[in-house]
Amino acid sequence: MTTNSCLTARNLSFSFGETPAIQDINVEFARGKITGIMGPNGSGKSTLLQCLSGIIEPQSGDVLAFDDPLSEHQKKISYIPQKEKIDWDFPITVKDLVKTALYQRLKWYECFSEELLKLSEEAILKMGLVGLENKQIGQLSGGQQQRAFLARALVSNAEVFLLDEPFTGLDVKATKDLIGILRKIRDEGNSVVVVHHDFSNAMLFLDDVVLLKTTLLKSGPANTVINSSELRLAFGLPEQE
Amino acid sequence: MDIFSNPVLLNVLIGVILISISTAAVGCLLYVQKNALLGETLAHGCLPGIYCAFIFSTTRNLFWLSIGAAISGLISSYLVDLIVAKSRLSRDGAMAVVLSSMFGLGVVLLSFIQQNNYPNQNGLEDLFFGNAAAMSGNDIKIIGLISIAIWFLLITNYRKLLLTLFDSGFAKFQGIRPKFYIAVISTLAATSVAIGMQTTGAVLIAALIITPAASARIWCSRLFDMILLAIIFAIIGGTVGTLCSYAAPKMPTGPWIVVCMAVLFLLSSLTKRIYLYSTKSD
Numbered sequence: 311m312t313t314n315s316c317l318t319a320r321n322l323s324f325s326f327g328e329t330p331a332i333q334d335i336n337v338e339f340a341r342g343k344i345t346g347i348m349g350p351n352g353s354g355k356s357t358l359l360q361c362l363s364g365i366i367e368p369q370s371g372d373v374l375a376f377d378d379p380l381s382e383h384q385k386k387i388s389y390i391p392q393k394e395k396i397d398w399d400f401p402i403t404v405k406d407l408v409k410t411a412l413y414q415r416l417k418w419y420e421c422f423s424e425e426l427l428k429l430s431e432e433a434i435l436k437m438g439l440v441g442l443e444n445k446q447i448g449q450l451s452g453g454q455q456q457r458a459f460l461a462r463a464l465v466s467n468a469e470v471f472l473l474d475e476p477f478t479g480l481d482v483k484a485t486k487d488l489i490g491i492l493r494k495i496r497d498e499g500n501s502v503v504v505v506h507h508d509f510s511n512a513m514l515f516l517d518d519v520v521l522l523k524t525t526l527l528k529s530g531p532a533n534t535v536i537n538s539s540e541l542r543l544a545f546g547l548p549e550q551e
Numbered sequence: 552m553d554i555f556s557n558p559v560l561l562n563v564l565i566g567v568i569l570i571s572i573s574t575a576a577v578g579c580l581l582y583v584q585k586n587a588l589l590g591e592t593l594a595h596g597c598l599p600g601i602y603c604a605f606i607f608s609t610t611r612n613l614f615w616l617s618i619g620a621a622i623s624g625l626i627s628s629y630l631v632d633l634i635v636a637k638s639r640l641s642r643d644g645a646m647a648v649v650l651s652s653m654f655g656l657g658v659v660l661l662s663f664i665q666q667n668n669y670p671n672q673n674g675l676e677d678l679f680f681g682n683a684a685a686m687s688g689n690d691i692k693i694i695g696l697i698s699i700a701i702w703f704l705l706i707t708n709y710r711k712l713l714l715t716l717f718d719s720g721f722a723k724f725q726g727i728r729p730k731f732y733i734a735v736i737s738t739l740a741a742t743s744v745a746i747g748m749q750t751t752g753a754v755l756i757a758a759l760i761i762t763p764a765a766s767a768r769i770w771c772s773r774l775f776d777m778i779l780l781a782i783i784f785a786i787i788g789g790t791v792g793t794l795c796s797y798a799a800p801k802m803p804t805g806p807w808i809v810v811c812m813a814v815l816f817l818l819s820s821l822t823k824r825i826y827l828y829s830t831k832s833d
Contacts, residue, residue: 364724388724396718402772403773410718413710416710446773462721466724
């Protein structure tokens with residue numbers, strides 16, 4: 311039987327020293343949908359995403375991927391960190407960045423085969439980065455940088471794409487382009503989870519929303535959560551008339 | 552030609568080139584790791600190990616001294632990590648503490664050796680500023696063998712090292728253990744420092760590690776290209792520096808090499824600026 315959730319958090323908790331970042335989170339992320347993790351600053355959005363990705367180990371609770379332990383499906387999950395967590399000055403070009411997803415298929419003495427090179431070229435083409443392959447990643451615009459990392463995720467055969475605040479610093483056009491790409495990835499049967507904080511465009515592309523403020527406040531279809539009293543409470547907004 | 556008819560100079564030149572190639576490549580890894588000061592810490596951290604190795608072996612054999620240096624360098628690197636993890640000190644603060652403490656310990660051990668009349672101790676004090684001219688044929692063989700080991704580690708682990716340095720989270724997804732490869736980088740750095748001590752000494756070895764990397768980074772968008780260019784800069788700086796010290800015999804080789812590498816860095820930055828200016832105005 312196939313499950314409808316790509317990721318499941320069970321009793322997930324993580325603290326930084328004495329300060330809890332997330333506490334006892336139980337939530338399922340639907341397969342084939344774009345889910346937004348939303349909440350005010352310091353509500354534990356990025357910590358939850360990192361626990362889901364396997365980058366950090368939760369202090370209690372666990373994460374399931376396709377109903378199995380996360381480690382069994384680790385390679386199907388791709389995590390794209392926040393912009394400021396990436397060293398944009400690192401000497402690596404777009405082409406080489408995408409190729410890093412293929413390293414595990416090669417022994418140290420093996421070169422990239424035609425087939426593997428084709429894979430990375432296809433991902434670059436799909437992400438609209440043709441002509442930028444030999445640019446150092448720091449020379450790209452914000453939108454292009456996100457697309458370069460998505461191209462790498464595509465090459466690694468990921469089925470679940472986790473993105474931490476991908477729209478930070480993007481202008482209107484780049485935001486629109488990235489939304490289009492995330493939809494395309496979803497429409498191909500993949501699942502996308504984004505940490506997002508802009509309610510103005512959330513309804514445009516999010517299917518589901520998980521609302522956090524250290525604990526889980528609400529989860530469900532985007533329009534239900536965004537219009538809920540829990541969201542107003544979390545952000546300290548006045549109740550609707 | 553005169554260079555080839557002078558076996559001492561030829562010896563020094565081969566030794567310097569071998570050392571420069573290794574330190575430049577490892578320096579690129581430290582540079583992109585934004586850990587340039589680690590070279591300095593390791594260099595000072597190597598001193599106690601070298602003198603301990605001498606006390607136990609009572610020989611100035613470069614192999615044993617290098618092993619002592621590498622172990623002591625790795626301990627210094629571990630101490631920096633430990634201080635950062637267990638205290639509120641920043642990484643550069645921790646490096647400053649370890650660097651000065653290990654240097655102090657090195658000086659104490661050297662004084663101990665000098666006061667206790669250990670045999671074969673002549674030249675041990677050279678390790679502060681280096682004495683490339685004292686390199687023997689045997690030293691060159693040892694430097695060559697250690698360089699091969701460094702290059703073997705570097706080539707066989709290149710992709711894993713790149714991924715660890717660039718994106719340790721993604722590296723973990725790919726089944727790479729970032730902590731292990733960070734330790735590999737520290738080991739490579741400590742070993743390069745250990746063999747380079749003979750040339751420039753503890754005080755100047757950091758320049759041999761970082762300056763070629765910094766000169767190359769100005770021009771390169773790929774780590775692989777950066778390593779190749781850094782090696783070329785290091786070979787040029789090492790060769791010109793050695794020849795300068797040969798032409799002015801009373802001047803030490805190490806500082807000359809460092810000065811030549813600094814000049815190359817200046818030229819590299821300047822040329823890049825001119826290049827950017829000319830392409831802009833086109």
